Amino acid sequence: MRKLLILSFLAASCAPPPAAVTPQVPAPPPVATTIAATLDPNPLSTGTLNATDIAWAQLMVPMHEGLLRLLDRAPDRLTDPDLARLAAQVGTAHRAELPALRRILTRAGVTGQNPHEGHDMPGMVTQADLTLITPLTGPAFDRLFIAHLRGHLEQVALVSTAEGKSGTDPAAHTLATTMVKSRTTQLATLNRLTR
Template identity: 40%
Template structure:
């Protein structure tokens, strides 16, 4: 029963936290091995990881401090590796590559508006914004990973959630508390 409730919480986090601006496209047909928690988790963490990675990649040219550049650099390689795997599992699940959460405001999601602001910021303002976004993303990834590990059904997806959760926890340690 607890497992079902946590699965419902993951689904609720993935859609209930959205400020919907229009109809959400229906997912493609997922294979039987993927339950609704797996599907919701993949549809959420793929764009979360992709957008956080895009934000971190801006640091070499825009950050004001070497510590922020170094911390962002420590996020890039593991996030790229995990994103590649997440996209592969999403594709295997038969889910669309489109971001079904585009335009939604959710905890930990680096939005297109956030990325646009980062692209205009430099120095201390960039550093402050980037670190806040990456820390929020990492913390939310840890929460979502726990939900997938508890309530997901597909073994590779659950394993990947464990790795993503571990990486999120590592990022909360390597990212400065403030910039």
């Protein structure tokens, strides 16, 4: 029953998938909106984990994985070496955080299934996004890459701030706090590079 409640909660935080559209020019992802407001401090808990901790980790894992797939396309395509360095730093941080996020889900007894698969969520780089950006090079790639990276960094900072306020697990709280600091710094660097 608890697992059904958590999955229902997660499904409620996602928008339905958009209708299939073939744009002439790829549009940037939507401006980050507040998923954070949907994080529930309800004390459904597994040990020290509550529903917020679990929902946060379930969202962060696919968000990290999606961004890493985008970052893998960046080294040979970004035209600005400073932006390429930032992309590498963001990738290193995300790869280091993924095992800790997965450990939270393991402790919660949550399977590896992604409850957000196919959902159009702020800050989540989807397979459709990757399909649009893959053939691009030069300034067109840079523009779309920057838009996706900015949306991701903003959303992760926002949702992780909410986790820090409503989560109950010390390990999740520490990781969320670290992620907020890291994403805020990365976002400031991105904004400085793209002014």
